[in-house]
Amino acid sequence: xxxxxxxxxxxxxxxxxxxxxxxxxxxxxxxxxxxxxxxxxxxxxxxxxxxxxxxxxxxxxxxxxxxxxxxxxxxxxxxxxxxxxxxxxxxxxxxxxxxxxxxxxxxxxxxxxxxxxxxxxxxxxxxxxxxxxxxxxxxxxxxxxxxxxxxxxxxxxxxxxxxxxxxxxxxxxxxxxxxxxxxxxxxxxxxxxxxxxxxxxxxxxxxxxxxxxxxxxxxxxxxxxxxxxxxxxxxxxxxxxxxxxxxxxxxxxxxxxxxxxxxxxxxxxxxxxxxxxxxxxxxxxxxxxxxxxxxxxxxxxxxxxxxxxx
Numbered sequence: 001x002x003x004x005x006x007x008x009x010x011x012x013x014x015x016x017x018x019x020x021x022x023x024x025x026x027x028x029x030x031x032x033x034x035x036x037x038x039x040x041x042x043x044x045x046x047x048x049x050x051x052x053x054x055x056x057x058x059x060x061x062x063x064x065x066x067x068x069x070x071x072x073x074x075x076x077x078x079x080x081x082x083x084x085x086x087x088x089x090x091x092x093x094x095x096x097x098x099x100x101x102x103x104x105x106x107x108x109x110x111x112x113x114x115x116x117x118x119x120x121x122x123x124x125x126x127x128x129x130x131x132x133x134x135x136x137x138x139x140x141x142x143x144x145x146x147x148x149x150x151x152x153x154x155x156x157x158x159x160x161x162x163x164x165x166x167x168x169x170x171x172x173x174x175x176x177x178x179x180x181x182x183x184x185x186x187x188x189x190x191x192x193x194x195x196x197x198x199x200x201x202x203x204x205x206x207x208x209x210x211x212x213x214x215x216x217x218x219x220x221x222x223x224x225x226x227x228x229x230x231x232x233x234x235x236x237x238x239x240x241x242x243x244x245x246x247x248x249x250x251x252x253x254x255x256x257x258x259x260x261x262x263x264x265x266x267x268x269x270x271x272x273x274x275x276x277x278x279x280x281x282x283x284x285x286x287x288x289x290x291x292x293x294x295x296x297x298x299x300x301x302x303x304x305x306x307x308x309x310x
Contacts, residue, residue: 020225023218024164024301029265031301040268040303041158044143051150054143060205064137065198070117070127071100078102079120079127085197086114135198142209149215162301164215166228169207172276172297174284219299221245221263221271233293236275245273268303 017035019025025032031039036050048054067082076091080102088111092103114120121127141154153161216229226242240246245261252262252272263271276297278285287293 018223019220020218023220023225023227024162025218025220026263026265026269026271027220027222029269031269040160040162040301043158044152044154047152047159051145051148054152055146056144058142058144058209059139060142060209061137061139063201064135066135067133069102069131069133070120071129071131072124073100073128075124077120077124079117081117086116086120088114088120144209144211146212148217149211149213151209151211160303164217164219164299164301165211166215166231166296166299167233167276167293168214169210171278171290171293172285173203173206215299219243228296231295233291233295236277236294236296239273239296243273270302272300272302274298274300 016037017025017027017030017032019027019032019035022034025035030037033047033050038047038050044054065082067080070079070081071077071091072079073091073093076093078089078091078101080087080089089102089104090108091100093100143152143154144150149165151163151165152159153163214228218225218227218229220226221243224242224244226239231239240261243261245263250261250263251257252260259275261273263273265271274297275294277294278287278290278292279294281287283289
């Protein structure tokens, strides 16, 4: 009898959740992985104890930069200088507010390729006003489990976001990984600006922190489980119905109800399930090239507040 009592006590201690034995699970406003309690704000070491060592630690550093804008009101000229880039555009003036900003109309003249501000001043005279915009360096740390299709972002020494990727990034983004350029670079002879260079760096950084394999595990919400190992590339509706998250309670803010679902279990436990479809894609991502895709592109578990669980 004593043995049976001890066995019952052991089982009751272990059965702290009705979540499946494997996968991520949200139950009673708490988060679990493989039936073990986890939380945003915990240390990366705690998740390693449950899931095993991560495959890669990726630090993305987007260098800061300074862009200086010069304005010639009489000549309606707008010049942006950042690092070695000099971009010249027309200056648009709002007749009501008097505010002015850079503008590139279809009939804009072809400006010379100026090599310095001095050359422009020699041509148009002293500028009327100046504005300086500084962007600081941004360093972010990610831990990647390639085989599990999981990536986690770290902030201030704790996990701030958990990302699951049922679709590989190359199914959803057309990237030239050698240069970081995108399919739309050069559209309508667009000039290479600092913004385009930043976008290229950012796209490469996104790819580097993505898992090499897709998430094929289970995801459970409120007793409803979807096994992504059995989900196909056109099963968005099957995921929504399987998790029972089709109602208005799961609508995201704005007008994107058809493109994502949001589970809000508390200030420190939000889950966004994003949809990806290539119905309107062209080029390498088109349905003709890759086959039809209408599925969950990513699942992000994130927070608003601070919960520094060590």
